[in-house]
Amino acid sequence: xxxxxxxxxxxxxxxxxxxxxxxxxxxxxxxxxxxxxxxxxxxxxxxxxxxxxxxxxxxxxxxxxxxxxxxxxxxxxxxxxxxxxxxxxxxxxxxxxxxxxx
Numbered sequence: 001x002x003x004x005x006x007x008x009x010x011x012x013x014x015x016x017x018x019x020x021x022x023x024x025x026x027x028x029x030x031x032x033x034x035x036x037x038x039x040x041x042x043x044x045x046x047x048x049x050x051x052x053x054x055x056x057x058x059x060x061x062x063x064x065x066x067x068x069x070x071x072x073x074x075x076x077x078x079x080x081x082x083x084x085x086x087x088x089x090x091x092x093x094x095x096x097x098x099x100x101x102x
Contacts (some may be wrong), residue, residue: 028068028091029056034075038090050078060094067092 025028035045036102046069048054060067068089077084 015080022063023065028089029054029060030068030070030089031060031084032072032080032085033069034072036071038069038092040090043095057094061096064093067094 031048032050033048033053036044036046038044048057059065068091070085070089072080073084073086073101
């Protein structure tokens, strides 16, 4: 390296804007739900409390993506995995966020 050559600075990763990856159009954000039945063409409120489920719903609203609601086999399961969910789903759009504070 000559005296005129200067090292190229490495960009700071934290300074770069974060890009959220987009889902392909044929993928759904899966939201597990308990104790409810969804019907095609019906608009209804869905109460969600779990942090991961709320985050998924917020992402769906932000990106206008479809969601897949899957009913849990056992409603008392707090962290449902794939085997804890029914195999049939209802695909839907979230019409808009509604917040109710207790």
